[in-house]
Amino acid sequence: MTDVTKLIETDHREVEALFSQYKEDGKKQTALKICEELDIHASAEELVFYPAVRDEVPDGQKLAEEGNEEHGEARQLIGRIKNTEDTSHLADLVNQLEEAISHHVSEEETEMLPKARDAMTAERLDELGSEFQAAKPT
Ligand SMILES: [Fe+2]
Numbered sequence: 001m002t003d004v005t006k007l008i009e010t011d012h013r014e015v016e017a018l019f020s021q022y023k024e025d026g027k028k029q030t031a032l033k034i035c036e037e038l039d040i041h042a043s044a045e046e047l048v049f050y051p052a053v054r055d056e057v058p059d060g061q062k063l064a065e066e067g068n069e070e071h072g073e074a075r076q077l078i079g080r081i082k083n084t085e086d087t088s089h090l091a092d093l094v095n096q097l098e099e100a101i102s103h104h105v106s107e108e109e110t111e112m113l114p115k116a117r118d119a120m121t122a123e124r125l126d127e128l129g130s131e132f133q134a135a136k137p138t
């Protein structure tokens with residue numbers, strides 16, 4: 001039984017660690033790992049968490065729409081990262097992605113997750129946690 005908001009925060013910390021790793025190694029492989037983790041995380045949020053936020057949290061519709069838009073922007077950068085073989089262009093794109101994700105993560109953690117914790121019962125947060133985990137490829 002795990003609160004979905006805790007699972008989301010754990011994913012965020014893992015992605016931040018990967019951005020740090022990329023700063024050390026500059027490898028395309030590390031950049032692709034960031035892209036993969038972000039895609040899995042964002043897809044699970046879109047499938048399980050954002051719809052619940054939209055329906056069950058005050059201002060949830062606006063929060064979920066903003067989140068979806070920011071996921072779209074991140075996915076555009078992810079597409080460009082996958083398509084470049086130029087090392088300095090790659091570094092520039094990963095830097096842009098990190099800035100975008102840092103803004104998005106801070107909005108989720110300062111607004112969306114606290115509001116979900118206020119609006120939902122512990123049982124509901126655990127139920128969404130199980131669905132969030134199940135939505136990810138194993
Ligand atoms: Fe997130």
Ligand SMILES: [Fe+2]
Pocket residue numbers: 042045067071104108
């Ligand atoms: Fe997100």
